[in-house]
Amino acid sequence: xxxxxxxxxxxxxxxxxxxxxxxxxxxxxxxxxxxxxxxxxxxxxxxxxxxxxxxxxxxxxxxxxxxxxxxxxxxxxxxxxxxxxxxxxxxxxxxxxxxxxxxxxxxxxxxxxxxxxxxxxxxxxxxxxxxxxxxxxxxxxxxxxxxxxxxxxxxxxxxxxxxxxxxxxxxxxxxxxxxxxxxxxxxxxxxxxxxxxxxxxxxxxxxxxxxxxxxxxxxxxxxxxxxxxxxxxxxxxxxxxxxxxxxxxxxxxxxx
Numbered sequence: 559x560x561x562x563x564x565x566x567x568x569x570x571x572x573x574x575x576x577x578x579x580x581x582x583x584x585x586x587x588x589x590x591x592x593x594x595x596x597x598x599x600x601x602x603x604x605x606x607x608x609x610x611x612x613x614x615x616x617x618x619x620x621x622x623x624x625x626x627x628x629x630x631x632x633x634x635x636x637x638x639x640x641x642x643x644x645x646x647x648x649x650x651x652x653x654x655x656x657x658x659x660x661x662x663x664x665x666x667x668x669x670x671x672x673x674x675x676x677x678x679x680x681x682x683x684x685x686x687x688x689x690x691x692x693x694x695x696x697x698x699x700x701x702x703x704x705x706x707x708x709x710x711x712x713x714x715x716x717x718x719x720x721x722x723x724x725x726x727x728x729x730x731x732x733x734x735x736x737x738x739x740x741x742x743x744x745x746x747x748x749x750x751x752x753x754x755x756x757x758x759x760x761x762x763x764x765x766x767x768x769x770x771x772x773x774x775x776x777x778x779x780x781x782x783x784x785x786x787x788x789x790x791x792x793x794x795x796x797x798x799x800x801x802x803x804x805x806x807x808x809x810x811x812x813x814x
Contacts, residue, residue: 559597559598559618560595560596560597560602560614560616560617560618561595561596561597561617561618561619561620562593562594562595562607562610562611562614562617562618562619562620563593563594563596563620563622564591564592564593564594564607564620564621564622565591565592565593565607565621565622566591566592566593566594566622566626566627566628567590567591567625567626567627568588568589568590568592568626568627568628569588569589569592569594569604569627569628570586570588570589570627570628570629570630571587571589571604571630572630574587589604589605589606591606591607592604592605592606592628593605593606593607593610594628595610595614595617604628629698631698631699631700631701632698632699632700632701633699633700633701633702633703634694634699634701634702634703635703636703636705637702637703637704637705638671638704638705638707638708639687639690639691639694639702639704640675640683640686640687640704640705640706640708640718640721640722640725641671641674641675641683641686641708642671642674642675642677642678642682642683642686643670643671643673643674643675643678644674645666645670645671647666647670648661648666648667648670651664651666658780658782659781659782662782663782667782668707668708668741668742669742669745671708672708672709672710672744674708675708675709675714675718676708676709676711676714680717680720680721680724681721683717683718683721684721684724684725684728687704687721687722687725687729687733688725688728688729691704691725691729691731691733692729692730692731694731695729695730695731699731700730700731700732701731701732701734702731702732702733702734703733703734703736703774704722704733704734704735704736705735705736705737705738705776706718706719706722706735706736706737706738706739706772707738707739707740707741707776707778708741709739710739710741710742710744710747711744711747712757712758712761712762712765715737715739715762715766716762716765716766716769716771719735719737719766719769719771719772720769720771722735722771722772723735723769723770723771734774735771735772735773735774736772736774736775736776737762737763737766737771737772737774737775737776738776738777738778739758739762740754740755740758740775740776740777740778740784740789740792741777741778741783742778742782742783742784743783743784751784751788752788755784755788755791755792755795758792759792759795759796759799763775763796763799764799767799775793775796775797777789777792777793
């Protein structure tokens, strides 16, 4: 059933805007006293009541009151919000001018989160993630990419990804899981970087695919993590496994 909802004080459509780069204020078109035409909860179009009423005369009218602004839901396309513990000390060190590598070499950084996340149960990770996702949702972020990468073993990565999947049923936000088991080579792995990546391809990714825990594979390129050539080989192997795997970006664009 089509429904016209309004009037909204301001509606901010984002059509016709540049896909990258700065957006000037004069490029943002605000519809004042606008209305929304929806069908079974899905927005069809927006605009002034006169036009929408003329084009859709049988639509039901739902009138609202008060000062209201309509914005599209935001998308956070890169998060690590499935974790346990705190990196507050890292933040303090960065504020003092310490580099990422200096913090990592001192025992902080990724491995600190790995240690704390490994110690947490799947239920606790799910609970913490739901709270963080709900806060994002309350601030207008409706779609959230969530990476694993703080388990760094087959068992622990599966724990993280299963927590992400379970959390997706308990929050209004849409969670998009990414397998970032190739975050760094774990310090307790007795082998080379290539051997660790082969382990992920042979033992982890097939289970992730079977349980539908993620459709995206990522890898971190950094002096303390993986080089671009190893990353490319890993992503090509993941892609060769077929749908649903798709690298999140080109290796040179990967991020921590």
